[in-house]
Amino acid sequence: MSDQTALPPYLRGRFAPVPEEHSAADLTVRGALPPDLDGRYLRNGPNPPPGRYRGHRFTGPGMLHGIRLRDGRAEWYRNRWVLTRQLAGYPFIREDFTIDLAVTPANTHVIRHAGIVLALCEVGLPYWVSPSLETVGPYDFAGRLTTAMTAHPKEDPVTGELHLFGTGFTPPYLTYHRVTAEGLLLDSRPVDVPGPTMMHDFAITEHHVVWLDLPVVFDPALARRGALPYRWDEEYGARLGVMSRTPGSTDVRWYGIDPCYVFHVGNAYEDAHGHLVLDAVRYDDAGFQHTWSAIGGPSGQAGVREPGHSPARAVLHRWTLNPASGRVTESQLDDRAAEFPTHNDAFTGHPNRYLYTVSGDGITKHDLMRRTSHTYETPGSRYAGEAVFVPAAGGTDEDEGWLLSLVSNDDGEAGELLVLDAAELSVQAVVELPYPVPAGFHGSWLPEPVSRSWTNG
Secondary structure: OOOOOOOOHHHOHHHOOOOOOEEEEEEOEEEOOOOOOOEEEEEEEEOOOOOOOOOEHHHOOEEEEEEEEEOOEEEEEEEEEOOOOOOOOOOOEOOOOOEOOOOOOOOOEEEEEOOEEEEEOOOOOOEEEOOOOOEEEEOOOOOOOOOOOOOOOEEOOOOOOEEEEEEOOOOOOEEEEEEOOOOOEEEEEEOOOOOOEOOOOOEEOOOEEEEEEOOEEEOHHHHHOOOOOEEEOHHHOOEEEEEEOOOOOOOEEEEEOOOOEOOOEEEEEEOOOOOEEEEEEEEOHHHHHHHHHHOEOOOOOOOOOEOOEOOOOOEEEEEEEEOOOOEEEEEEEEEEEOEEEEOOHHHOOOOOOEEEEEEOOEEEEEEOOOOEEEEEEOOOOEEEOOOEEEEOOOOOOOOOEEEEEEEEEOOOOOOEEEEEEOOOOOEEEEEEOOOOOOOOOOEEEEEOOOOOOOOOO
8 A cells, every 4th residue: 555644544545535537448357247238337536636635525526437338348447537616726615604606526426417417516516527527617507506406316217307406504505406307407496494404315206305304504613614514413303304296396294203314315205005215324423423523524534344334333224204194103224334325226216125235344235125135245455335226228127237336445456346236246247447446425327328419438
């Protein structure tokens, strides 16, 4: 491993940023890539340039990593910074706590909608990038998006619509947006909440939007000191909100729940009894505090690998909301530490049987019907990232397809793209990358054709 003593503790090991952009062609593949994997796997994550460390891993400028797969070959690997105004040195929070929407690290997720590839981070506008990972610029849906955009929009698999929201440190604290399958932002609605919270994710069902109004709140005092401006506040309370997807509706029915925090939702749906079911990774107070300190601040530590456990106990959890009684039931779905839940996107907003999560020892498949799980364990000092599901061509079963995951190393070795059979969690192929890849956040599989606007790469 290279000398990392000059790095903050939260940027060491598998989190160590890479100092340069690279391009490589004709990558080595161990095993056999499924021939119908024709597209690009893109993943985003924070990657501060050398010497520009801002005190928290969440604030590092975004870097995209991409691998092009076609005809059983790995044609290229590229990594590129997202060239935002934040990377150029501008602060995103003004003195009056409003946000300069064009100043964002764009470091959390990358998606494609209506042929446009967008790098996302919830504090500002998305940034448009080409399929070859070159930055085009901030994207505001032809001037219609006037708030920040969540890093976790939801695309309805039936209508093709993209549902998203924006949060703000000043009113309106929460705004809902709906984008057509063709990319036109049609619908923006302020949603009434008591104050500014770190709402990182949400959910949709066939007929509803599900909000998570939870006790991690914006603190102006922290912002004035230059720290990431959020803290746990038990007095704020915790609740889930259900809002109709009917155009124009802003009424929300709120359900109080036990205090917790959720970074990432697995899925939500309406069951046969009319209940709303939400599956997500749940943190209690201690778990959140441990994780928050581990990913930033002068004492932050990356955490030590412990088989079957993470430093903080974040577990897969279910809430079932009963509109008839107004009651909520809560249950833990698995006792494994978990994060980055994913599923077959064809089931977004509809009943699903399987979720895939990541923990310290690998990738876990959860059978939600049988309440069982099993794990593919990554060997040695290798750590799997979020597992993105890619359906098999012509597949009929929910788990018929593959999981793509970027693997990072604590020992400084080069990264890998891991391809697992999603049904059995068996290794189908490993694409050897020529350079290290730091652990990041979220990614997407972009099948061909890439878009109507771009043909390069």
